[in-house]
Amino acid sequence: MHLNHFADSAALNKQFAAQLVEILQQAISQRGEAILVVSGGRTPQALFQQLSQADLAWDKVTITLADDRWLADDQADSNERLVKASLLQNRAANAKFISLYAKADSAFTGVTAVLPRIAVLPTFDAVILGMGEDGHTASLFPCSEQINEGLAEDAPAVLAVKPSTAPYERISLSKSRLENTRHLFLHLVGAGKKTVLDQAMADNDVKSMPIRAFLQHPQLTVEVMYAEH
Numbered sequence: 086m087h088l089n090h091f092a093d094s095a096a097l098n099k100q101f102a103a104q105l106v107e108i109l110q111q112a113i114s115q116r117g118e119a120i121l122v123v124s125g126g127r128t129p130q131a132l133f134q135q136l137s138q139a140d141l142a143w144d145k146v147t148i149t150l151a152d153d154r155w156l157a158d159d160q161a162d163s164n165e166r167l168v169k170a171s172l173l174q175n176r177a178a179n180a181k182f183i184s185l186y187a188k189a190d191s192a193f194t195g196v197t198a199v200l201p202r203i204a205v206l207p208t209f210d211a212v213i214l215g216m217g218e219d220g221h222t223a224s225l226f227p228c229s230e231q232i233n234e235g236l237a238e239d240a241p242a243v244l245a246v247k248p249s250t251a252p253y254e255r256i257s258l259s260k261s262r263l264e265n266t267r268h269l270f271l272h273l274v275g276a277g278k279k280t281v282l283d284q285a286m287a288d289n290d291v292k293s294m295p296i297r298a299f300l301q302h303p304q305l306t307v308e309v310m311y312a313e314h
């Protein structure tokens with residue numbers, strides 16, 4: 086991994102948004118389209134607002150999520166709601182969005198409707214991961230029964246997950262689908278996340294901290310975008 090350390094989020098968001106725009110622009114000129122995978126949670130909101138104002142051919146950009154909670158998009162904790170409210174705004178309102186949600190009572194039955202939407206996508210241009218204090222990333226939770234499946238090399242592109250230490254059933258892209266990307270970022274804000282990052286780098290037990298699968302990836306270099314506050 087490569088650590089990019091910023092004193093504050095404003096500086097991080099400015100540089101990170103510019104870097105993402107460059108990657109997406111290059112993808113559009115080389116392949117006619119760009120695919121961006123983002124995370125939810127609290128961390129990326131200001132980045133999304135900054136990115137949404139970028140001058141880019143957004144109609145050629147497809148955006149999806151690394152994971153979502155199994156909630157309709159009008160629910161406060163839906164990652165899709167966050168993306169629609171913060172990223173698919175301003176100039177980025179023209180981007181195409183692929184939802185990880187379908188009308189079903191459970192993620193475990195709904196996953197069959199979501200899987201083909203993601204499985205057909207080509208290599209991603211950029212994936213922005215987040216990280217929880219337990220070392221989960223996307224919804225690859227160390228506490229879940231589905232962790233082996235999510236980390237397996239032959240995993241499906243998406244899987245349903247039920248964390249035992251966090252609310253809601255989830256849909257998560259698998260490790261093997263997330264690593265199929267040209268650029269991989271990990272976005273962290275705050276000293277608490279830096280402590281977790283240091284713990285993740287200090288050992289190699291992937292199942293106890295799934296973020297290690299990316300931070301210690303044999304081929305990919307994760308660009309860690311870290312701001313102190």
Ligand SMILES: O=C1O[C@H](COP(=O)(O)O)[C@@H](O)[C@H](O)[C@H]1O
Nearest residue numbers: 124125126127128215216217223
């Ligand atoms: O549950 C989730 O948590 C992680 C980290 O969220 P944060 O609020 O600490 O930034 C997030 O990356 C993931 O998308 C989300 O579903």
